[in-house]
Amino acid sequence: MQVGLPLCGTIVAHGEISFEPSATEGADLARAREGDDAAFTRLVGPLHRELHAHCYRMLGSAHDADDALQDALLRAWRGLARFDGRGSLRSWLYTVATRTCLDLMASRGKRAMPADLGPASDRAVLDAGPLTDIAWLGPYPDQGHADGPATPETRYERRESVELAFVAALQHLPGNQRAALLLFDVLGFSAAEIAAMMDTSTTSVNSALARARKLVAERISSPAQQQTLRKLGDAHVRKLVAGFAAALERGDADALVTLLTEDVTWSMPPLARWYRGVEAVGDFARQVPMTRCPSWRTLPTSANGQPAVAFYLGTDPTGPHLAWSITVFALRGEHIAEIVSFLGPDHFPSFALPASL
Numbered sequence: 174m175q176v177g178l179p180l181c182g183t184i185v186a187h188g189e190i191s192f193e194p195s196a197t198e199g200a201d202l203a204r205a206r207e208g209d210d211a212a213f214t215r216l217v218g219p220l221h222r223e224l225h226a227h228c229y230r231m232l233g234s235a236h237d238a239d240d241a242l243q244d245a246l247l248r249a250w251r252g253l254a255r256f257d258g259r260g261s262l263r264s265w266l267y268t269v270a271t272r273t274c275l276d277l278m279a280s281r282g283k284r285a286m287p288a289d290l291g292p293a294s295d296r297a298v299l300d301a302g303p304l305t306d307i308a309w310l311g312p313y314p315d316q317g318h319a320d321g322p323a324t325p326e327t328r329y330e331r332r333e334s335v336e337l338a339f340v341a342a343l344q345h346l347p348g349n350q351r352a353a354l355l356l357f358d359v360l361g362f363s364a365a366e367i368a369a370m371m372d373t374s375t376t377s378v379n380s381a382l383a384r385a386r387k388l389v390a391e392r393i394s395s396p397a398q399q400q401t402l403r404k405l406g407d408a409h410v411r412k413l414v415a416g417f418a419a420a421l422e423r424g425d426a427d428a429l430v431t432l433l434t435e436d437v438t439w440s441m442p443p444l445a446r447w448y449r450g451v452e453a454v455g456d457f458a459r460q461v462p463m464t465r466c467p468s469w470r471t472l473p474t475s476a477n478g479q480p481a482v483a484f485y486l487g488t489d490p491t492g493p494h495l496a497w498s499i500t501v502f503a504l505r506g507e508h509i510a511e512i513v514s515f516l517g518p519d520h521f522p523s524f525a526l527p528a529s530l
Contacts (some may be wrong), residue, residue, distance in 0.1 A: 189438065202262075206253050213250055215444065220263060224270050224337060226313070230355050231274035233284030233344050234311040235523050237455060241393075245273040264362065266297040268370040283344040284310040286513075287440040293449035297460040303443040303516070308440065310341055312476040312499045312515045314524045328358040332478030333397045337501060340477065342392040350385035353378050358386070398479050401504050411473070414480045414502055417456045417509060418471040421484075424463040430455045432509050439512040441498070454512070470530045476501045484514070485530045494530045496521045 204212035209380035224245070230437075248267045256265050285307055313335050333339065334355075343351050352371060356362045357378075362370070364378045375403070402410055413432060420429035430451055439454045440447035448454045462469070468487040475481050481501045485494035496518035505513035518528055 187462050198262075200256075205250075210250070212470050213253070216262065217246060217249070217266065220266060224266060226331075227267065227270055227355065227360070228274055229313050229333060229341055230359065231271070231351060232277060232281075233340055234308075235313050236311065236519075237277060237281065241274050242362050243269065244277075245270040248273060260366075264366060264370070267356065267360065267362070271352050271370060275352065278348050282308055284308050284341075285344070285442075286310050287343050287442060287445050287447040288438070293438070293453065294446050295448075295450070295453045295459040297448075297453075298446045299460065299465075301444050303409050303447045304445050305443065307443065307445075309515075310337070312342065312481070312501055312513075312520055312524075313340075315475040315478060316525065318385060327361045330397075330399055333399045335360045335477050336398050336479060337477045337503065337511075338398075339389070342389045345392065346385050346388060349373075349377075350381045350388075353381040354385040354389065357382055366396075398503055401506075402480075405504065405507065409507070410480050410504065412508070413504065413509065414473065414482060417502070417512075418469075418473075418482045418484075421458070421462055422469045422471065426455055426459045426463060429458055432506055434508045434510045437508075437510055437512065439514070441514040441516055443516060468492075468494065472526060472530070474499070474524055474526065476524070479503060483524065483526050496526070499524065 198216065201209075201212040201215050205216060221242070225238050225242050228241040228245070229235055232238055232241060245266070249266055252269070256262065286309070290304075290307070315332070329339070343354070345355065349371065353367055356367045356370065357364065364375045364382070367378045368375045405413075417429060417432050420426070420432070433451050433454060435450065435451050437451055437454050438447060438449045439457060448457050466486055468490045470485040470487065472483040472485075473481075474483050476499055479501050481499055483496070484498045485501055486497040487494035498514040498516045499520045500512060500514040502509050503513075521528060
């Protein structure tokens with residue numbers, strides 16, 4: 174079964190694909206091989222967004238994805254003469270991007286969430302400081318991220334494949350398993366194609382894929398957020414998330430608690446402390462953001478295929494409010510089941526959000 178489609182191609186014997194670029198693509202490919210960087214940009218431009226999302230899934234950080242994709246495209250530009258046209262340009266670029274990510278993973282390690290470091294706290298911790306020596310998982314902006322599956326054969330929808338729970342689970346996989354799962358189940362490449370990409374055997378790919386699926390299934394027990402969000406509808410989701418933001422802004426802990434599931438969790442990377450259960454989360458909300466933080470302002474956004482809010486903190490209601498967190502929500506039924514507040518203004522530029530209000 175061949176599912177790794179090129180930009181333009183023809184199915185030939187045994188399901189293989191022969192790369193047959195259009196006249197314009199062929200001309201750009203020839204110019205790029207001669208050193209025309211504008212022609213190369215035209216070739217890779219349509220794939221830039223999906224390649225960046227692939228790098229994020231592999232690395233768990235939008236900033237690392239920026240670095241990886243820049244490095245991968247530079248490698249592709251310098252090595253374009255090695256692309257012989259027998260496969261698709263898309264699969265060749267994914268080969269370069271995947272290998273670049275694997276190299277980066279070897280030097281930077283996996284990304285963590287607070288739950289990976291220790292048990293939940295049952296009461297608000299008031300003296301917690303950030304852990305700067307931990308590589309934390311980061312949020313991913315949704316701008317331009319299409320709905321639906323990449324191909325009919327893939328297991329995951331595009332938005333589902335960047336959900337926080339899924340990307341967090343990926344961080345517990347060795348590099349070869351992570352790559353195999355993403356290339357097969359998310360992007361729709363065949364085992365034979367992945368074997369060629371990773372310079373290994375089809376048997377090894379299938380084995381890595383089976384182990385990866387098992388671990389991910391163990392770590393993601395609830396249905397994908399996309400099913401819940403569709404069932405609730407956009408209007409209900411917006412109302413629920415806006416209700417949380419409004420309750421926090423006006424310091425109404427009782428209203429906030431009614432929006433939560435009994436087993437809700439709240440984590441705040443780069444803080445190691447996190448909370449589980451409506452009592453612990455409610456206690457934290459009352460003692461920290463509603464007591465220690467004088468004034469909040471919010472903007473709605475979305476991240477990782479999930480509803481999100483950008484929080485801005487000010488010293489008084491009439492003064493400037495500075496970027497504080499991108500807070501991402503996971504829903505279950507008609508309540509909020511998980512809150513992840515990614516603290517720090519460095520997350521805001523990739524969401525095209527202002528640094529202050």
